[in-house]
Amino acid sequence: MIKRVRFDELFQINSDSSISPKKRITIGGITMGPGVTFSRGVSFSGIDLTLYIGRDFQVDEKADTTEIIGVYN
Secondary structure, eight states, X not given: OEEEEEHHHHEEEOTTXXXXXXXXXXXXXXXXXXXOOBOTTOOBTTXXXXXXXXXXXXXXXXXXXXXXXXXXX
């Protein structure tokens, strides 16, 4: 199901300013899950997700993962 979700529904911002997914996330064919931590400058499929803190994402919710398919302005 395609829907719009807030950044903080998908990721938590850690005390060291890194971010971690709250659930299984797929972006550009790469899947990550809770426990993965990354900081500014780390790209997944060429996208630095820390640049989108506070933004909304277009996602496709599937049975076991949420696929990010776009970012709202």
